[in-house]
Amino acid sequence: MNCINRKTEACGKVLVWPTEYSHWINMKIILDELVQRGHDVTVLISSASILIGPSNESSINFEIYSAPLSKDDLEYAFEKWVGNWTYELKKLPFWTSYSKLQKISSEYSDMIESFCKAVVWNKSLMKKLQGSKFDVVLADALVPCGELLSELLKTPLVYSLRFCPGYKCEKYSGGLPLPPSYVPVVLSELSDHMTFAERVKNMLQVLLFDFWFQTFNEKSWNQFYSDVLGRPTTLTEMMGKADIWLVRTFWDLKFPHPFLPNFDFVGGLHCKPAKPLPKEMEEFVQSSGEHGVVVFSLGSMVKNIKEEKANVVASALAQIPQKVLWRFDGKKPDTLGSNTRLYKWIPQNDLLGHPKTKAFIAHGGTNGIYEAIYHGIPIVGIPLFGDQPDNINHIVAKGAAVRVDFDTMSTTDLLTALKTVINDPSYKENAMRLSRIHHDQPMKPLDRAVFWIEYVMRNKGAKHLRPALHDLTWFQYHSLDVIGFLLVCVVAVVFIIAKCCLFCCHKTANMGKKKKE
Secondary structure (H helix, E strand, C coil), X not given: CCHHHCCCCCCCEEEEECCCCHHHHHHHHHHHHHHXXXXXXXXXXXXXXXXXXXXXXXXXEEEEECCCCCHHHHHHHHHHHHHHHHHHHHHCCHHHHHHHHHHHHHHHHHHHXXXXXXXXXXXXXXXXXXXXXXXXXXXXXXXXXXXXXXXHCCCCEXXXXXXXXXXXXXXHHCCCCCCCCCCCCCCCCCCCCCCHHHHHHHHHHHHHXXXXXXXXXXXXXXXXXXXXXXXXXXXXXXXXXXCEEEECCCCCCCCCCCCCCCEEECCCCCCCCCCCCCHHHHHHHHCCHHHCEEEEECCCCCCCCCHHHHHHHHHHHCCCCCEEEEECCCCCCCCCCCCEEEECCCCHHHHHCCCCEEEEEECCCHHHHHHXXXXXXXXXXCCCCCCHHHHHHHHHHCCCEEECCCCCCCHHHHHHHHHHHHHCHHHHHHHHHHHHHHHCCCCCHHHHHHHHHHHHHHCCCCHXXXXXXXXXXXXXXXXXXXXXXXXXXXXXXXHHHHHHHHHHHHHHHHHHHHHHC
C-alpha cells in the first residue's frame, strides 16, 4: 500500500542489521510485511552475504558494504563452527566442550566486529545513513552493531532474537528476571520441573555463563564502542538501550517465566496455511494411501550427513509403511528404500500442513519446530547444535516428540522412535493441543511483531516501557545497599539495647552495694 494513501499512520523508514541462515529467513517475513504495509525498508548487507540479498519478489532495499572477507570464507567459517558443534563438542568432557564453545563464540564475535567496523568506519556510508533519517533500527541481537548504529543515528532500536547463550543479553541488557529455581538456562536441556540435582546443575550453568562464558568478546567490543562514541561504555550498556525485544518463541514451546513490558514473544510468526504441493510431489504423497508420509529435514545449514550415518537413517526409513520425503543433498545412501525420495529442497511448511503427513523428523531448529506446532505434527527430534537440543527437549516435555541422539543413533533407535510417534495417538493429540494453544491468540505473532515496530516509530521510541532497573547499579538492583542499611540499623538497635541493659544492670548492682553498706 502506498504511504500517501495510508490514513491511520505515517509510513516509516526501517534500517535492518541482520544475520544469516534461519535468522534471516525469520526476519525477512517481518520485513516483507512492513514493505506490504507501505514502510521503506533498507537492509545493510556485506559483500560476503550468503543468503541475504535482492530478489525479484521483494521491494526491500539492500545497502551493500565491502566485507573484510569473501563469501567463500564466510561459508567456510559457518560450516566449520557447525561441524565442530555437531560432531566434536558432544564427545568432549563438560569443561572442555564449553572451552571449545567459548573459542567458537570468540571467533564469531571477532568476525562480526570486523563487519561492524567496515560499516562504522566507512564515512561515506555513515553519512548516507544519517541523511536517510531512519525511524527505527531493527537488529538481530545475536550480531552486535545494531545498537551502535542506533546510537550513532539517534534512532530507536528494536531487537529480534531467539536467545543469547545463558540468556546473558536478555538478563543483563534487557533486565529480564529469570529465577534459576524454575527457569532452565538456555543450552542446559532441562525442563521447568527440575529435581534437586537438576536445580544444582542449572545453577552451576547459570554461574558458568554469568561469570566465565562470554557470548561476545566483550573487552574488544567495549573498547570499540568507547572509541567510536568518544566516551567509556560497554556492549551490555548499549544493548540495554533497546526499546523493544521481540523473542522468537511463545508459551506453546517455552516454559512460563516472568517478562517485562518491552518484551514480547512472537514465535511462529513465519507460519502460514499450507499451499498445494508441486504435481510430482503431490502424486508421490497421494501414493502413500492410508499410511501417509513422513517429512525429514535437517534445516538450512545441514543439507547432508556423513555417509555411514545416512545409511543408518535410510535403513530405518525403508522399514516403515509410510512414504518419506527427505531433504538431502549428498551421495545417495546404499540402503535407501523404494518408499523414500530425496530432494535438494522441499516445501516444508506445505508438507507439514498436508493431511497425509504423520510425522516430522527434524533437527530442532526453531522455525521447523514452530511449523510442526502450527500444523499439529508430532516430531522425531535429532538435535545437532545450538538451541536444537533445548527445543527438542521442550517438545518432548510437552509430550509431542521423541528424541534420538545423533551420535549414537542406530537403525533400531530411529525406527522405534518413528513407530512410537506415528502409532501412539498421545503424540498426535499433544501436538494438536500445542497447535490449538499457538492459534488461540488475540493477535497473530507476525501482526504483533509489526505492531511493536510501528509502535516504536509512532512514539519515537518506547523508553516508557523500559524498567527503571537500567538506571540502577547491580547492588541497587539486588537491594544490597538497602539490606546493608537495614542490617546496620538492626545492629545499632541491638547495640543500643545491649548497652542500655548493661547500664541498667551495672546501675542496679551499684545500688545493691550501697544498700549493703
